[in-house]
Amino acid sequence: MSDLPQSDNQAMNRAEPVIEIDNLGVHFALDEGALKAVDGVSFAIEERQMFGLIGESGCGKTVTAQSLMRLVPKPGRIVQGQINYHREQGGLIDLANVDPAGAEIRDIRGNEIAMIFQEPMSSLSPIHSIGNQLMEAVLLHVANSKREAYKIALEMLDLVGIPNPAQRMEEYPHHFSGGMRQRVMIAMALSCRPRLLIADEPTTALDVTVQAQILDLIAQAQTQFHMAVLYITHDLGIIAEICDEVAVMYLGRIVERGSVRDIFHNPLHPYTRRLLAATPRIGQHAERLQVIDGTVPIPIGLPHACGFCSRCPEMIAGTCDTALPALVELEENHFVRCFLHDERKEEAV
Amino acid sequence: MTAAPVLKVEGLKKYFPVEKGFLRRVVGQVKAVDDVSLTIGAGETLGLVGESGSGKTTIGRCILRALDPTAGSIQFQIDDELTVDMASISKRELRELRRYANMIFQDPYYSLDPRWTILDIVGEPLRLSKLADGAELEDRVASLMDVVGLEAKHLRRYPHAFSGGQRQRIGVARALATNPRLIIADEPVSALDVSTQAQILNLLNDLQSEFGLSYLFIAHDLSVVEHISDRVAVMYVGKLVEVAPKDQLFFFPKHPYTEALLSAVPTPDPDVAKKRIILPGEIANPADPPSGCYFHPRCQYAQDRCREEEPALREIVPGQWASCHFAEELELVGAPQ
Ligand SMILES: Nc1ncnc2c1ncn2[C@@H]1O[C@H](COP(=O)(O)OP(=O)(O)OP(=O)(O)O)[C@@H](O)[C@H]1O
Ligand SMILES: Nc1ncnc2c1ncn2[C@@H]1O[C@H](COP(=O)(O)OP(=O)(O)OP(=O)(O)O)[C@@H](O)[C@H]1O
Ligand code: SF4
Ligand code: SF4
Ligand SMILES: [Mg+2]
Ligand SMILES: [Mg+2]
Numbered sequence: 001m002s003d004l005p006q007s008d009n010q011a012m013n014r015a016e017p018v019i020e021i022d023n024l025g026v027h028f029a030l031d032e033g034a035l036k037a038v039d040g041v042s043f044a045i046e047e048r049q050m051f052g053l054i055g056e057s058g059c060g061k062t063v064t065a066q067s068l069m070r071l072v073p074k075p076g077r078i079v080q081g082q083i084n085y086h087r088e089q090g091g092l093i094d095l096a097n098v099d100p101a102g103a104e105i106r107d108i109r110g111n112e113i114a115m116i117f118q119e120p121m122s123s124l125s126p127i128h129s130i131g132n133q134l135m136e137a138v139l140l141h142v143a144n145s146k147r148e149a150y151k152i153a154l155e156m157l158d159l160v161g162i163p164n165p166a167q168r169m170e171e172y173p174h175h176f177s178g179g180m181r182q183r184v185m186i187a188m189a190l191s192c193r194p195r196l197l198i199a200d201e202p203t204t205a206l207d208v209t210v211q212a213q214i215l216d217l218i219a220q221a222q223t224q225f226h227m228a229v230l231y232i233t234h235d236l237g238i239i240a241e242i243c244d245e246v247a248v249m250y251l252g253r254i255v256e257r258g259s260v261r262d263i264f265h266n267p268l269h270p271y272t273r274r275l276l277a278a279t280p281r282i283g284q285h286a287e288r289l290q291v292i293d294g295t296v297p298i299p300i301g302l303p304h305a306c307g308f309c310s311r312c313p314e315m316i317a318g319t320c321d322t323a324l325p326a327l328v329e330l331e332e333n334h335f336v337r338c339f340l341h342d343e344r345k346e347e348a349v
Numbered sequence: 350m351t352a353a354p355v356l357k358v359e360g361l362k363k364y365f366p367v368e369k370g371f372l373r374r375v376v377g378q379v380k381a382v383d384d385v386s387l388t389i390g391a392g393e394t395l396g397l398v399g400e401s402g403s404g405k406t407t408i409g410r411c412i413l414r415a416l417d418p419t420a421g422s423i424q425f426q427i428d429d430e431l432t433v434d435m436a437s438i439s440k441r442e443l444r445e446l447r448r449y450a451n452m453i454f455q456d457p458y459y460s461l462d463p464r465w466t467i468l469d470i471v472g473e474p475l476r477l478s479k480l481a482d483g484a485e486l487e488d489r490v491a492s493l494m495d496v497v498g499l500e501a502k503h504l505r506r507y508p509h510a511f512s513g514g515q516r517q518r519i520g521v522a523r524a525l526a527t528n529p530r531l532i533i534a535d536e537p538v539s540a541l542d543v544s545t546q547a548q549i550l551n552l553l554n555d556l557q558s559e560f561g562l563s564y565l566f567i568a569h570d571l572s573v574v575e576h577i578s579d580r581v582a583v584m585y586v587g588k589l590v591e592v593a594p595k596d597q598l599f600f601f602p603k604h605p606y607t608e609a610l611l612s613a614v615p616t617p618d619p620d621v622a623k624k625r626i627i628l629p630g631e632i633a634n635p636a637d638p639p640s641g642c643y644f645h646p647r648c649q650y651a652q653d654r655c656r657e658e659e660p661a662l663r664e665i666v667p668g669q670w671a672s673c674h675f676a677e678e679l680e681l682v683g684a685p686q
Pocket of ligand 1: 028035036037059060061062063075234298299
């Protein structure tokens with residue numbers, strides 16, 4: 001597997017979008033008020049693109065991903081925006097407006113859009129064999145008979161590099177190491193040849209060497225199946241290595257978006273810059289790391305202002321704390337939401 | 350860094366029995382730590398890395414005698430006059446000496462008892478070591494809170510009222526309470542965000558300069574280890590395979606496993622082209638390790654000799670030790686500079 005060509009998305013930047021998210025808002029109705037987990041998020045992912053979503057804990061990455069699958073837990077609700085998904089057979093469907101328990105989304109979920117999560121143990125059932133679980137997923141979406149499902153499941157395990165797949169099919173999740181369980185999850189997600197794979201911190205609990213195996217696997221599958229990937233992590237190193245496009249989230253909003261080179265070599269938003277500066281780098285020899293003072297506020301009842309203003313050293317009093325900067329395209333395909341760069345505001349609705 | 354080490358571990362072994370069936374018959378042994386020797390100087394940080402299950406936490410727990418070692422000695426310098434062997438002291442002596450070495454744990458969410466106030470949590474080691482109680486204890490805890498950058502007014506609050514980073518600060522305050530010489534930090538920042546991680550790493554750095562602390566810093570994020578350590582030790586299936594000053598280890602590794610680890614670290618720069626070494630197969634089972642060099646089934650440089658003969662940990666260049674038959678000949682690639 002490891003000598004397949006790496007994906008080269010630079011040559012394919014005329015590709016069609018797979019999914020276009022427009023002004024998405026997701027709120028959790030809590031006793032204290034509406035928690036705005038996602039607050040006006042827009043981005044698009046093209047065919048075969050590796051799109052990275054980064055930001056500190058609690059900034060809304062997972063809830064964004066859950067929205068695309070219509071898996072936002074209660075009391076969360078999509079309150080605004082569109083999720084336009086281009087179907088495999090052609091045609092457009094706004095996933096934000098389908099019944100989250102209906103047939104349409106069930107047909108797409110796990111079939112055209114698949115997801116892998118951070119902790120593979122909690123998503124695999126401990127009482128069923130790996131083979132049964134894989135076959136069940138395959139039967140649900142692609143295979144017509146048990147025989148066919150068995151064959152596909154075997155192929156998938158082999159594809160993700162599990163040795164002795166026939167024997168491994170009989171075993172249970174607790175016989176597998178964390179890395180192998182995560183590979184099974186990927187096998188399951190890939191077994192239906194999805195057009196879009198959502199990977200939410202799939203390697204956070206794993207060793208670096210196992211992480212390298214998993215990243216390699218995702219890159220291979222992407223080239224092989226022409227898949228688009230939404231990759232969520234707070235590890236900037238991973239983003240730099242595998243992504244083409246990156247969006248930086250803070251407090252439910254995208255604050256900067258652009259090509260991976262723009263984000264790493266020409267970051268313009270104060271938050272992006274500080275995230276990069278806080279990341280230790282091998283060979284840097286810094287006595288101290290830069291820190292971002294304060295913590296991420298809870299997005300309940302916050303004023304209509306720049307979300308980063310309570311922690312931003314460059315905050316312009318009277319401007320940043322009284323209005324919300326708009327996400328502006330400063331350079332081609334490089335969007336920034338900050339008054340230092342553009343004075344345009346986003347009106348409250 | 351002074352000449353006399355604060356900690357000198359020699360030939361440390363910790364074997365766990367493998368039990369089977371209803372009668373819990375012992376059918377084998379997990380050699381979790383197998384003949385490990387290391388030293389840590391005063392004010393020095395030794396980083397300890399290696400795959401999950403390679404024995405890092407077990408080493409830390411043996412040093413603190415939270416586990417009884419199977420063999421080996423653990424010379425711990427209490428002060429200029431007194432050095433003790435933590436491996437052989439009695440339980441009673443241990444109670445008196447426990448205050449000189451402490452541990453910080455990975456998960457700030459689970460390592461603090463939710464029913465205890467911050468005062469109880471940070472004050473407990475002081476009470477156990479009979480160093481302070483009552484108003485004196487409260488004063489001491491308040492000043493510890495100040496040291497780790499938390500407000501003393503939170504003393505009577507419970508852990509759930511604090512963020513992850515704040516909880517880890519509480520863990521640090523607790524570890525500092527008894528004025529230890531040595532702190533074993535077991536994945537102290539793994540559960541934290543980059544920005545919170547930066548705060549805790551800076552705090553550990555400041556405390557080290559201020560109090561001359563020595564750290565054994567266990568982590569799997571190699572960028573973090575490189576940032577904080579003076580020297581780094583790499584473990585594979587219960588054994589140290591390489592120990593060296595950090596720049597040597599990161600830029601001129603002498604063991605193929607170290608090379609593979611370094612190649613797998615993601616670099617936060619999209620223009621650095623790197624070749625990730627994808628290790629085939631899984632980490633070896635410590636209850637049934639391979640013959641010869643434990644790394645041979647996954648090593649791209651393995652030869653016949655590696656299957657038969659176990660390599661010894663040898664000093665390859667001054668200060669840099671590695672256990673590979675071919676450490677001198679191989680031209681291994683380090684981290685991108
Ligand atoms: N089930 C829920 N009920 C209430 N609030 C929730 C729920 N799930 C998420 N939230 C809130 O929504 C916000 C966004 O959370 P989300 O899980 O998307 O963050 P994240 O960016 O994925 O963080 P992490 O890096 O920690 O995974 C947070 O403020 C979180 O507390
Ligand atoms: N109390 C115990 N009883 C039996 N086996 C144990 C015990 N504690 C640890 N082990 C085994 O010893 C080996 C080393 O475990 P240890 O926790 O020290 O690894 P580690 O390097 O800290 O791993 P991680 O990076 O996952 O924390 C593992 O195989 C583990 O299963
Ligand atoms: S808008 Fe103002 S507060 Fe917000 S990031 Fe820009 S400078 Fe900082
Ligand atoms: S001794 Fe042989 S198998 Fe072991 S690390 Fe060296 S070359 Fe590889
Ligand atoms: Mg998340
Ligand atoms: Mg451990």
